Amino acid sequence: MPGQDDRAMPGQYDRAMPGHDDRIMPGHDDNRVSRAVVFPSPKNALGSQACEQDPTDRGQLLMNNDIPRQLEQRLGRLYARQRLGIERDHEAQIFGQGVNFFHPENWYSAHVVIRNVLKLIGLYGRGCRNAERIVVTHNEVRSKQLPPSFDGFTILHISDLHVDMNEGAMRCLIEQVGGLHYDLCVMTGDYRGKTFGSFQAALNGMAVVRAHLKDPVYGVLGNHDTIQMIPGLEAMGIRMLLNECVVIARGDQRIYLAGIDDAHYFRVDNIEKAGSQVQDGEFSILLSHTPEIYRQAAYANFNLLLSGHTHGGQICLPGSIPITLDSVLPRHMGAGRWQYRNMIGYTSVGVGSSIVPVRFNCPPEITLHHLRHG
Numbered sequence: 124m125p126g127q128d129d130r131a132m133p134g135q136y137d138r139a140m141p142g143h144d145d146r147i148m149p150g151h152d153d154n155r156v157s158r159a160v161v162f163p164s165p166k167n168a169l170g171s172q173a174c175e176q177d178p179t180d181r182g183q184l185l186m187n188n189d190i191p192r193q194l195e196q197r198l199g200r201l202y203a204r205q206r207l208g209i210e211r212d213h214e215a216q217i218f219g220q221g222v223n224f225f226h227p228e229n230w231y232s233a234h235v236v237i238r239n240v241l242k243l244i245g246l247y248g249r250g251c252r253n254a255e256r257i258v259v260t261h262n263e264v265r266s267k268q269l270p271p272s273f274d275g276f277t278i279l280h281i282s283d284l285h286v287d288m289n290e291g292a293m294r295c296l297i298e299q300v301g302g303l304h305y306d307l308c309v310m311t312g313d314y315r316g317k318t319f320g321s322f323q324a325a326l327n328g329m330a331v332v333r334a335h336l337k338d339p340v341y342g343v344l345g346n347h348d349t350i351q352m353i354p355g356l357e358a359m360g361i362r363m364l365l366n367e368c369v370v371i372a373r374g375d376q377r378i379y380l381a382g383i384d385d386a387h388y389f390r391v392d393n394i395e396k397a398g399s400q401v402q403d404g405e406f407s408i409l410l411s412h413t414p415e416i417y418r419q420a421a422y423a424n425f426n427l428l429l430s431g432h433t434h435g436g437q438i439c440l441p442g443s444i445p446i447t448l449d450s451v452l453p454r455h456m457g458a459g460r461w462q463y464r465n466m467i468g469y470t471s472v473g474v475g476s477s478i479v480p481v482r483f484n485c486p487p488e489i490t491l492h493h494l495r496h497g
């Protein structure tokens with residue numbers, strides 16, 4: 124990187140990763156879950172039953188293999204062992220570790236408390252229905268640094284699916300994306316509902332969602348995800364960016380798409396590495412689950428930061444005022460479009476919900492970013 128071989132054309136995954144081609148490129152469409160797959164019923168769409176019933180589920184096949192060895196091949200021995208070790212030491216810790224001190228997403232008694240309070244005051248059902256009504260938002264990104272051939276290039280941005288605890292929202296997502304036109308899809312993390320334990324149901328759900336998305340799809344991990352999900356996600360055709368960068372080419376012009384590993388909880392992000400191959404003055408996009416690294420991204424000269432994590436508060440007061448953003452971040456960066464120095468940022472409020480699958484005054488979203496030259 125960069126180089127001709129490293130380029131990722133829309134509809135094609137890059138070949139920069141040693142050993143990457145062998146797992147994804149050859150005939151990967153043949154192995155993907157059929158596009159006809161839908162969430163058939165609440166009972167078997169996302170849970171372990173679906174895994175047992177669908178022998179074509181590639182996540183399950185990979186689950187049976189030696190994931191640490193695969194990660195060492197994919198990431199290098201040092202990174203793989205370091206990442207797995209940090210996860211092992213700090214998984215689902217409520218206090219300490221990470222950017223902020225308190226991690227409500229790791230406090231599992233909170234589920235029961237919030238759910239019961241909402242049921243008691245009669246708002247739980249409404250909150251669940253709100254969480255399943257996804258809106259499509261549009262964001263125009265204008266830049267003189269964008270090559271003219273990328274004028275009109277459209278990126279579909281999906282964040283915070285928490286796919287195994289938001290089945291209704293995922294059904295709505297699949298309906299929505301079917302009618303959208305985009306050149307590239309990015310996913311900014313949090314595929315799993317919980318922050319610990321099994322990830323198979325999340326992979327099963329992701330396989331169903333992925334089957335309804337057009338190539339190419341890129342992603343980064345969130346604080347709810349384990350690095351062990353990487354082989355499964357990549358096997359289904361989601362090219363994960365772990366402090367890495369790819370080139371997106373149109374004719375003889377190009378932009379850069381970089382992504383970092385989780386910066387919020389595991390703190391395994393490396394923006395310097397991800398951005399090191401971006402040529403000075405060229406248009407570059409950074410994917411990060413959390414927008415909390417906005418300063419580092421802006422001073423690393425990224426033009427656009429796409430992120431999620433905050434859920435926009437998820438449970439907000441009237442006027443979309445969040446009670447908490449679970450992050451160390453200026454409030455205006457908690458949802459939607461913002462700017463810091465020369466960098467445009469966008470914080471998706473997410474398509475799923477976490478802790479409890481409810482939303483108030485903060486509808487879930489998927490976003491189409493329209494790039495414009497000038």
Ligand SMILES: [Fe+2]
Nearest residue numbers: 283313432477
């Ligand atoms: Fe999330």
